[in-house]
Amino acid sequence: MEFHPFSSNMxxxxxxxxxxxxxxxxxxxxxxxxxxxxxxxxxxxxxxxxFIPGIVTKIHVKEGQTVKRGDSLLIxxxxxxxxxxxxxxxxxxxxxxxxxxxxxxxxxxxxxxx
Amino acid sequence: xxxxxxxVEFFKxxxxxxxxxxxxxxxxQIAMGKMTARDRIKTILDPDSFHxxxxxxxxxxxxxxxxxKALPGDxxxxxxxxxxxxxxxxxxxxxxxxxxxxxxxxxxxxxxIMDHAVKLGVPLIGINDSGGARIQEGVxxxxxxxxxxYRNTLASxxxxxxxxxxxxxxxxxxxxxxxxxxxxxxxxxxxxxxTGPEVIKTVLGEEISMxxxxxxxxxxxxxxxxxxxxxxxxxxFEQIKKLMTFIPWNNTKRADPLPPKPPKSNFEITxxxxxxxxxxxxxRDVVKSVCDDSDFFEIQEFFAPNVVxxxxxxxxxxxxxxxxxxxxxxxxxxxxxSDKAARFIRFCDAFSIPIITFVDIPGxxxxxxxxxxxxxxxxxxxxxxxxxxxxxxxxIILRKAYGGxxxxxxxxxxxxxxxxxxxxxxxxxxxxxGAANIIFxxxxxxxxxxxxxxxxxxxxxxxxxxxxxVAAANGHxxxxxxxxxxxGYLIHAVQISREKKEIRPNxxxxxxxx
Numbered sequence: 001m002e003f004h005p006f007s008s009n010m011x012x013x014x015x016x017x018x019x020x021x022x023x024x025x026x027x028x029x030x031x032x033x034x035x036x037x038x039x040x041x042x043x044x045x046x047x048x049x050x051f052i053p054g055i056v057t058k059i060h061v062k063e064g065q066t067v068k069r070g071d072s073l074l075i076x077x078x079x080x081x082x083x084x085x086x087x088x089x090x091x092x093x094x095x096x097x098x099x100x101x102x103x104x105x106x107x108x109x110x111x112x113x114x
Numbered sequence: 115x116x117x118x119x120x121x122v123e124f125f126k127x128x129x130x131x132x133x134x135x136x137x138x139x140x141x142x143q144i145a146m147g148k149m150t151a152r153d154r155i156k157t158i159l160d161p162d163s164f165h166x167x168x169x170x171x172x173x174x175x176x177x178x179x180x181x182x183k184a185l186p187g188d189x190x191x192x193x194x195x196x197x198x199x200x201x202x203x204x205x206x207x208x209x210x211x212x213x214x215x216x217x218x219x220x221x222x223x224x225x226x227i228m229d230h231a232v233k234l235g236v237p238l239i240g241i242n243d244s245g246g247a248r249i250q251e252g253v254x255x256x257x258x259x260x261x262x263x264y265r266n267t268l269a270s271x272x273x274x275x276x277x278x279x280x281x282x283x284x285x286x287x288x289x290x291x292x293x294x295x296x297x298x299x300x301x302x303x304x305x306x307x308x309t310g311p312e313v314i315k316t317v318l319g320e321e322i323s324m325x326x327x328x329x330x331x332x333x334x335x336x337x338x339x340x341x342x343x344x345x346x347x348x349x350x351f352e353q354i355k356k357l358m359t360f361i362p363w364n365n366t367k368r369a370d371p372l373p374p375k376p377p378k379s380n381f382e383i384t385x386x387x388x389x390x391x392x393x394x395x396x397x398r399d400v401v402k403s404v405c406d407d408s409d410f411f412e413i414q415e416f417f418a419p420n421v422v423x424x425x426x427x428x429x430x431x432x433x434x435x436x437x438x439x440x441x442x443x444x445x446x447x448x449x450x451x452s453d454k455a456a457r458f459i460r461f462c463d464a465f466s467i468p469i470i471t472f473v474d475i476p477g478x479x480x481x482x483x484x485x486x487x488x489x490x491x492x493x494x495x496x497x498x499x500x501x502x503x504x505x506x507x508x509x510i511i512l513r514k515a516y517g518g519x520x521x522x523x524x525x526x527x528x529x530x531x532x533x534x535x536x537x538x539x540x541x542x543x544x545x546x547x548g549a550a551n552i553i554f555x556x557x558x559x560x561x562x563x564x565x566x567x568x569x570x571x572x573x574x575x576x577x578x579x580x581x582x583x584v585a586a587a588n589g590h591x592x593x594x595x596x597x598x599x600x601x602g603y604l605i606h607a608v609q610i611s612r613e614k615k616e617i618r619p620n621x622x623x624x625x626x627x628x
Binding site: 016019021022023024025026027028029030031033034037038039040053054078079103104105106 | 317318319320335336392393394418419420440441442443444445446450476477479480481482483486516517544545546547548551
C-alpha cells in the first residue's frame with residue numbers, strides 16, 4: 001500500500017506492525033515520531049543529571065567527599081543565570097562526570113552518589 | 115506642459131521604488147531559487163488584477179545612519195487583487211530590501227491592509243520572507259509585530275487568514291503565521307524558528323542545521339506548525355488557489371458551490387474495507403468513495419497522520435472531513451491528532467462548513483509520554499471543539515468506536531445532528547478482548563482451562579456487544595445503513611441541516627483547554 005511517498009514521518013518501507021490498544025492487536029503503521037518517543041525512565045536518586053543545558057563553571061565537591069543535604073555541589077550556568085546545584089540528600093560522592101567550564105546537555109550525568 | 119512634467123516625474127519616482135533592493139539583489143533572490151515578492155503576488159492572483167497600495171511609504175528609522183538610507187516600499191508590497199474573480203488582500207515581504215526586515219512603517223503597511231481585509235470582508239494572504247525585526251529601529255519594530263498579532267487575533271474567525279512562508283521567518287515573526295488559519299511552506303525555502311541554530315549552539319551547545327531545526331519538512335511533519343508542504347513555489351500557489359475554492363470569503367458567507375459530481379468509479383466503498391476488524395485500510399479511500407469527483411483536499415497530511423482532516427464536496431457544497439486513519443497507529447487519538455482535529459473543527463465552525471466525521475477508533479493512545487505531555491488537556495480540546503460547534507455535525511461509524519474515542523469522535527452526546535453506523539460498526543465501552551479480560555477476570559482465573567474460558571468469553575462479548583445494535587436500541591445512533599448508501603445519507607443530512615439553528619447561552623467566550 002503506497003503511503004506518504006516523500007514523508008520521513010512514515011518510515012519508507014513501513015511494514016504493518018501489531019499494535020496493542022486495550023489487549024487487542026491492530027495491524028497498523030507507526031510514525032517515526034512515535035518510534036522516537038522518549039521511553040520513560042524512573043528517576044535514580046544516586047544520579048544527578050543536568051536539569052538545563054549550560055556550562056558547569058565551578059565544582060564544589062571532590063570524589064569520595066561526604067555531603068549533606070543542602071550542600072552546594074556545583075554551579076551550572078545557563079541562560080545567563082548561575083544556578084547553585086545543591087545536594088538533595090546526604091551521601092558520598094562516588095564519581096564526578098564533568099569538568100569545570102565544560103558545556104553539558106540537558107539530562108547529562110553530572111555526578112553519582114555511592 | 116505642467117501636467118506632462120508631473121506625470122514624467124511620477125513615473126520616475128514609481129520606477130525607483132518598484133525595483134525593490136535593485137537588480138543585483140533581485141538576481142541574488144532568484145539565484146536562491148526564490149521568486150521576487152512582486153512576482154509571487156502576481157502568480158497567486160488572477161492576471162492583471164493586482165492593485166498596489168502604499169508604494170511610496172518611507173521607513174521611520176532615525177538612528178544608526180538609517181535616516182540617510184532609502185528602503186523602497188520599506189521592504190513590503192501590499193495591495194488587493196483577485197483570486198477566481200473574488201478580491202483578496204495580500205502582502206509580500208521583499209527580502210531584497212534590507213532583508214525584508216520589519217520596521218515600524220513596514221508593519222503599518224501590513225496592518226493597514228489587514229484592516230482593509232476585515233472591513234471589506236475578504237481573505238488575507240501574507241507572504242513571509244524576512245530576516246526578522248529591523249534591529250536599527252529597536253522597540254518600534256517590536257511594536258510593529260505586536261500590532262500585527264493583535265489584528266491577526268481580531269480577524270480570526272472573521273476572514274480566512276493564510277500565511278505563506280517563502281524564506282526565513284524567525285523570532286517574533288513566526289507568531290503572525292501561527293495565529294493564522296493555514297500556513298504554507300516550500301521545501302528548502304521555508305525556515306521557521308524562534309531561536310536559530312547559532313543561538314542554540316552558543317547557549318546550549320546543541321548543533322543543528324536550519325533545515326533540521328525548522329525547515330519545511332520539520333514544520334509539516336514534526337511540529338505541525340505548517341499545514342501544506344510543496345516542492346516549489348508554483349506548487350504552493352496552486353495549493354493556495356485550490357484551498358480558496360473550498361472556503362468562504364468571510365464568516366457571513368458560504369463557499370461557492372460547484373456543479374455536483376459523482377465519485378470516481380475506481381473508489382468503491384465495499385472494496386475498501388477489509389473483512390477482519392484488526393486489518394487496516396486507508397480512510398482517505400472511504401472519503402474518496404463518497405465525495406464529489408473523489409476529490410479530497412487533505413490538510414496537515416504529514417502531521418499526526420493517525421487522524422485525517424481536509425475539505426471535500428458533497429453534491430457541490432464544501433464539507434470538512436475528519437476521520438480516524440486505521441493505517442497509522444490504528445487511528446488512535448493522541449496529543450498531536452487531538453490538536454490537529456480540534457483546530458480544524460473550530461475553523462469549520464467559524465466559517466459555516468458542515469463537519470463530517472468518519473469513526474474507526476480503538477481509543478486514546480496509551481503511554482507514559484502521552485500522559486506526561488498532557489493527553490488529558492489536549493484530548494479535551496477535541497471534546498470542546500465538537501461540543502462548541504453549531505454547524506451541521508454528521509457522524510458515520512464504520513467499524514470500531516470504543517470508549518473515550520467513541521465519545522470524542524462527534525458522538526450524539528457531543529451534539530452530533532446525525533449519527534449513522536455501518537453494520538460493521540462496533541460501538542462499545544472497549545474492545546472485546548479488553549472488556550472480557552476485565553468483566554470475567556475471576557471467572558477466567560478460576561477456570562480449569564483459563565485460555566479456553568477467556569476465548570469463550572471474548573466470543574460471547576463480541577456477539578453481544580461488538581455491533582451497532584446496542585447503541586441503536588438506545589437511540590445513540592439514528593440509522594444503521596448499508597455502506598453503499600453512505601453518500602446518499604450524507605448528502606441528505608447536509609442539505610436538510612443547511613439552515614440549522616442552535617441557540618447557546620450568551621457569554622463573552624468559553625475557556626477551551628488550549
